[in-house]
Amino acid sequence: LVLAVAELGHLAVELLRRGAAPKACEAAARKLNAGVDTVQHGVEGLMYLLTESSKLMISEMDFQDSIHVLGFSDELNKLLLQLYLDNRKEIRSILGELAPKLPSYHSLEWRLDVQLASRSLRQQIKPAVTIKLHLNENEDLTTQVLQTDPSTLLHLIQQLEQALGEMKTNHCRRIARNMK
Template identity: 80%
Template structure:
């Protein structure tokens, strides 16, 4: 299964080939941190100053990488499918390998974080409601209350 990235996500990821692989690895760390604790504008500002780009560019790059990693982890795509999904972005082989390694190293942790963020679905904690339904279906409720007239 290949990831279907929107044009906006492709634009956000287009910044990655312009920076060193160490920066991409750091963006990967920031992306996982973003999932854990939320956005931190100070990190984006500091990275933007070091890279001599706007803070928005850094933020979009991290958000694009976050989306790539979370969607891949959520869908549990295979190594080959991840490589094929990234290959269509036109990155260098070195960057593709780095992104694959980021995915493989972090997918379990990302899935754990995503499961913690997922809302709990409502569920019954006792069987009392079942007894009420069974009593109603068996007519016991009608016998006690009497038929409606």
């Protein structure tokens, strides 16, 4: 069982590095005298354990406590711990590369458009705010032009300020700390 888990652990790390490898799963299934589905589920389970543990950067003790609950032998627990310790930095770097590259703020231009006077208009004039947002996206500069009325813009500002205020709560700080 320990040799099988060692083989599955090696396969899980390789799967993270290179992506799906059905031939490797088939070869491991033949080597372990098990079904391909069984091997694939084992690899996926180990991969989930390793990625989540690496994402949360859990300590050696926390990892041991997490896998101790599963009821494996001490030898198997030590093997899983060693697999985690040997590969956690590499797994974190792989997960960092897989994260989407989101556009970032570069600059902003705005303009308030108002019609000053007209004899033909009988209703109230509605002003418009035009915003030109410049973003950095993969080293390229992109531009988004947005237009809204002042009341919608004020509502948007209030919602963003409320969201920034919520980021200062202890609950959000814990979540943000765990995401790093």
